[in-house]
Amino acid sequence: MQSVGGAEPILFVHSLFLSYIFTVSTINSHSDMARVYIEELSKHVGEEVAIRGWVYNKRSSGKIRFIVVRDGTGLLQCVMVKGMIPDDVFNHFDSLTQESSLTVIGKIKKDDRAPGGYEMELSNLQVISIAKEYPITPKEHGVDFLMDHRHLWLRSSRQHAILRIRHQIITAIREFFDNHGFILMDAPIFTPAACEGTSTLFETDYFDLGKAYLTQSGQLYGEAGAIALGKIYVFGPTFRAEKSKTRRHLTEFWMVEPEVAFNDLNDNMELAEEFLEHVVASVLKYRSQELKTLERNTKFLENVKKPLPKISYTEAVDILKKKGISFEWGNDFGGTDETVISEQFDRPVIVHRYPAQVKAFYMKRDPQNEALALAMDVLAPEGYGEIIGGSQREDDYDTLVKRIHEHGLPQSAFEWYLDLRRYGSVPHAGFGLGVERTVGWICGLDHVRETIPFPRMIYRLTP
Amino acid sequence: MQSVGGAEPILFVHSLFLSYIFTVSTINSHSDMARVYIEELSKHVGEEVAIRGWVYNKRSSGKIRFIVVRDGTGLLQCVMVKGMIPDDVFNHFDSLTQESSLTVIGKIKKDDRAPGGYEMELSNLQVISIAKEYPITPKEHGVDFLMDHRHLWLRSSRQHAILRIRHQIITAIREFFDNHGFILMDAPIFTPAACEGTSTLFETDYFDLGKAYLTQSGQLYGEAGAIALGKIYVFGPTFRAEKSKTRRHLTEFWMVEPEVAFNDLNDNMELAEEFLEHVVASVLKYRSQELKTLERNTKFLENVKKPLPKISYTEAVDILKKKGISFEWGNDFGGTDETVISEQFDRPVIVHRYPAQVKAFYMKRDPQNEALALAMDVLAPEGYGEIIGGSQREDDYDTLVKRIHEHGLPQSAFEWYLDLRRYGSVPHAGFGLGVERTVGWICGLDHVRETIPFPRMIYRLTP
Numbered sequence: 001m002q003s004v005g006g007a008e009p010i011l012f013v014h015s016l017f018l019s020y021i022f023t024v025s026t027i028n029s030h031s032d033m034a035r036v037y038i039e040e041l042s043k044h045v046g047e048e049v050a051i052r053g054w055v056y057n058k059r060s061s062g063k064i065r066f067i068v069v070r071d072g073t074g075l076l077q078c079v080m081v082k083g084m085i086p087d088d089v090f091n092h093f094d095s096l097t098q099e100s101s102l103t104v105i106g107k108i109k110k111d112d113r114a115p116g117g118y119e120m121e122l123s124n125l126q127v128i129s130i131a132k133e134y135p136i137t138p139k140e141h142g143v144d145f146l147m148d149h150r151h152l153w154l155r156s157s158r159q160h161a162i163l164r165i166r167h168q169i170i171t172a173i174r175e176f177f178d179n180h181g182f183i184l185m186d187a188p189i190f191t192p193a194a195c196e197g198t199s200t201l202f203e204t205d206y207f208d209l210g211k212a213y214l215t216q217s218g219q220l221y222g223e224a225g226a227i228a229l230g231k232i233y234v235f236g237p238t239f240r241a242e243k244s245k246t247r248r249h250l251t252e253f254w255m256v257e258p259e260v261a262f263n264d265l266n267d268n269m270e271l272a273e274e275f276l277e278h279v280v281a282s283v284l285k286y287r288s289q290e291l292k293t294l295e296r297n298t299k300f301l302e303n304v305k306k307p308l309p310k311i312s313y314t315e316a317v318d319i320l321k322k323k324g325i326s327f328e329w330g331n332d333f334g335g336t337d338e339t340v341i342s343e344q345f346d347r348p349v350i351v352h353r354y355p356a357q358v359k360a361f362y363m364k365r366d367p368q369n370e371a372l373a374l375a376m377d378v379l380a381p382e383g384y385g386e387i388i389g390g391s392q393r394e395d396d397y398d399t400l401v402k403r404i405h406e407h408g409l410p411q412s413a414f415e416w417y418l419d420l421r422r423y424g425s426v427p428h429a430g431f432g433l434g435v436e437r438t439v440g441w442i443c444g445l446d447h448v449r450e451t452i453p454f455p456r457m458i459y460r461l462t463p
Numbered sequence: 464m465q466s467v468g469g470a471e472p473i474l475f476v477h478s479l480f481l482s483y484i485f486t487v488s489t490i491n492s493h494s495d496m497a498r499v500y501i502e503e504l505s506k507h508v509g510e511e512v513a514i515r516g517w518v519y520n521k522r523s524s525g526k527i528r529f530i531v532v533r534d535g536t537g538l539l540q541c542v543m544v545k546g547m548i549p550d551d552v553f554n555h556f557d558s559l560t561q562e563s564s565l566t567v568i569g570k571i572k573k574d575d576r577a578p579g580g581y582e583m584e585l586s587n588l589q590v591i592s593i594a595k596e597y598p599i600t601p602k603e604h605g606v607d608f609l610m611d612h613r614h615l616w617l618r619s620s621r622q623h624a625i626l627r628i629r630h631q632i633i634t635a636i637r638e639f640f641d642n643h644g645f646i647l648m649d650a651p652i653f654t655p656a657a658c659e660g661t662s663t664l665f666e667t668d669y670f671d672l673g674k675a676y677l678t679q680s681g682q683l684y685g686e687a688g689a690i691a692l693g694k695i696y697v698f699g700p701t702f703r704a705e706k707s708k709t710r711r712h713l714t715e716f717w718m719v720e721p722e723v724a725f726n727d728l729n730d731n732m733e734l735a736e737e738f739l740e741h742v743v744a745s746v747l748k749y750r751s752q753e754l755k756t757l758e759r760n761t762k763f764l765e766n767v768k769k770p771l772p773k774i775s776y777t778e779a780v781d782i783l784k785k786k787g788i789s790f791e792w793g794n795d796f797g798g799t800d801e802t803v804i805s806e807q808f809d810r811p812v813i814v815h816r817y818p819a820q821v822k823a824f825y826m827k828r829d830p831q832n833e834a835l836a837l838a839m840d841v842l843a844p845e846g847y848g849e850i851i852g853g854s855q856r857e858d859d860y861d862t863l864v865k866r867i868h869e870h871g872l873p874q875s876a877f878e879w880y881l882d883l884r885r886y887g888s889v890p891h892a893g894f895g896l897g898v899e900r901t902v903g904w905i906c907g908l909d910h911v912r913e914t915i916p917f918p919r920m921i922y923r924l925t926p
């Protein structure tokens with residue numbers, strides 16, 4: 001019984017609309033009672049504790065009143081029986097609206113039937129603030145309505161689960177690189193030129209220096225970092241002013257981009273699969289409860305173990321042709337093509353050696369076939385498409401100059417980048433993983449808009 | 464003997480200028496030899512290993528040749544003796560210029576006199592790429608020259624030390640919040656309105672929705688997160704289009720902003736001091752070598768333990784007056800004032816309860832004195848000034864509406880923010896810590912420009 005918007009069914013026996021009032025908390029009288037969060041209750045069974053939170057749900061049954069309280073870390077059912085506690089406390093029940101803030105005090109007992117597994121025998125209740133009529137109700141809300149109320153929508157169990165999994169993914173990403181000797185290398189957001197053309201760039205005035213462009217990728221800076229420090233990762237927001245309204249596009253999204261000196265394409269693919277295995281395993285291990293909340297079938301996630309299947313672009317084209325899709329060798333895959341290819345596998349698949357003509361100027365060509373770039377993409381299963389794109393980089397000075405000119409880019413803007421080939425050039429490779437697409441895939445979401453707290457899209461800049 | 468730019472003295476007995484050539488690596492013949500990084504050499508004493516890196520330094524003494532190799536993780540002195548290895552290997556020595564890339568193969572032995580503590584008895588050497596004459600030499604370079612070559616400057620030991628400490632600081636920040644149950648809450652970079660006025664905002668066209676402004680702080684979004692999830696932290700780049708040319712100002716800088724539901728000003732100060740203690744202790748523990756490289760006196764860093772001294776704004780004004788500085792109660796502190804105040808302490812000092820008139824609209828007033836805001840700043844010692852700014856937030860709907868109007872802000876832009884007071888308002892507080900100022904303080908740097916890989920300032924947008 002999950003509405004599309006994620007507001008869980010809620011039963012208000014007395015759904016009064018009360019005017020907005022602010023009641024000064026009297027929590028001070030309990031200041032000797034340590035603050036406890038619901039997620040820590042297993043350590044407090046049998047104790048009297050104070051929990052501060054919000055009314056998530058309430059119901060009434062004869063002389064018994066149930067209040068489900070959320071505190072951001074979990075849900076706790078609080079029970080009070082008329083006559084067992086002072087009337088002035090008991091009578092607060094009627095005034096409590098959804099999302100009203102309060103302190104509940106009482107003894108904790110284990111109860112497997114209760115949400116979260118614990119229950120409070122309420123002995124005191126202090127109202128902090130009675131909420132106005134809450135806009136998000138159990139009825140089905142349209143997506144626009146929920147997005148307009150994103151700051152409130154974030155309070156639902158579904159959004160909590162997604163944000164916790166997002167947090168786990170980002171933690172696991174950093175953990176992987178930190179434990180493998182990579183140094184964090186924050187690339188600049190303001191850049192003087194485009195990495196891959198200027199048509200999809202956001203620009204801003206930059207004092208007397210003309211225009212600055214918001215980064216689309218930290219990769220070129222990451223290459224400087226890899227030659228300086230051996231192994232680095234860039235991790236920050238990136239921006240694309242694409243006029244795409246698909247379920248996979250945000251204008252602002254987070255990307256992690258490792259870059260390793262002396263790595264070739266094979267090393268790069270191995271790094272990607274080891275990395276993905278770690279990230280997915282970390283979510284399966286630490287966020288199983290959240291995956292359950294999202295009703296995520298984890299069968300394919302459990303398959304994410306190295307080695308992942310690897311096919312060449314040409315083999316991928318053959319798959320499309322066998323599926324009766326008209327596709328000409330040499331073109332880039334569209335979203336639908338990626339979906340069809342990835343659906344042939346029960347785990348992520350690595351596609352390598354793309355036609356150079358559809359890839360960026362900085363990619364090294366395959367010495368076995370100059371028409372191919374030493375590129376790799378990782379396509380997520382279940383139709384989620386590309387989550388990783390990477391390559392071995394061109395490390396020969398003359399060849400790189402030639403590519404810059406072939407792509408119609410101004411050499412002057414890339415002199416610093418060419419320096420990396422003038423002074424101690426080495427083979428090197430790296431990739432970028434899009435955080436939001438990865439969150440979408442691991443959570444099993446239909447649309448990337450729920451993967452980040454406040455998504456930005458072509459038609460969405462608020463709240 | 465440290466030049467201002469950080470390029471370490473280097474002795475080239477044969478400082479030939481060689482034309483740029485690319486020599487194909489023959490490392491494949493050693494592909495069965497595991498890749499080893501210099502930082503791991505303690506595990507390989509007595510073994511023959513291959514190290515891939517760059518020439519940092521070389522010198523010659525009779526029949527002996529020394530090459531100091533850097534691989535991004537450390538320095539390794541490699542020794543070869545004429546007659547002990549094939550002449551064609553030995554003769555590579557003459558061609559090696561600073562920053563040329565190469566593979567060195569040989570047996571590792573412990574040698575306390577060598578940089579890093581280990582030495583390689585070189586048995587083979589393969590040149591990957593001979594570097595052109597390297598622009599950064601032991602002579603003193605001007606700051607502009609070094610900033611123009613920032614992508615190369617990053618290869619110096621001094622910059623390595625700073626970047627590793629930066630990495631450690633960021634790791635420790637995340638570790639602290641992750642271990643204390645905070646959820647990461649990425650705030651949007653594109654915002655429809657300003658948090659604290661519009662004069663210092665970067666703006667960009669945003670499709671058909673008009674202008675978007677680059678965030679100056681994720682705090683308002685963080686407040687929505689705290690009410691949803693209890694405890695959150697925002698961590699990302701923020702932007703200020705201030706026309707400031709001081710040693711403390713970047714146009715783009717990273718900020719971490721925790722926000723906690725039910726915290727008041729006192730809780731906020733305690734959180735800040737516990738947090739700072741953790742971050743500084745982590746650097747002292749894991750990056751002592753890098754602090755030595757920077758010749759950092761760590762005496763004051765070792766004092767960063769809770770509780771930190773706490774003084775009111777009024778007490779801080781008294782300090783200024785006692786120092787003979789003319790300062791009127793009610794004004795905001797300037798950089799010099801902060802320096803004078805912080806110099807009175809041998810550890811960070813927390814200044815609280817500022818005049819409301821110099822602080823932001825969203826700060827709660829002190830119930831004891833309506834002229835004061837429940838604000839707090841943390842000033843770093845040794846003249847580094849403000850590294851943390853925070854406050855308890857106004858949680859009363861009517862008061863907040865009044866403040867918005869008093870500050871001449873459009874209420875319509877803040878309706879979503881007011882919703883946090885309409886629906887379950889609770890006391891809450893948070894703060895922001897500027898990463899670059901913290902890196903500058905902990906590393907003991909004169910200028911914030913060295914605290915981030917590619918700094919952006921009013922007059923600097925490249926490389």
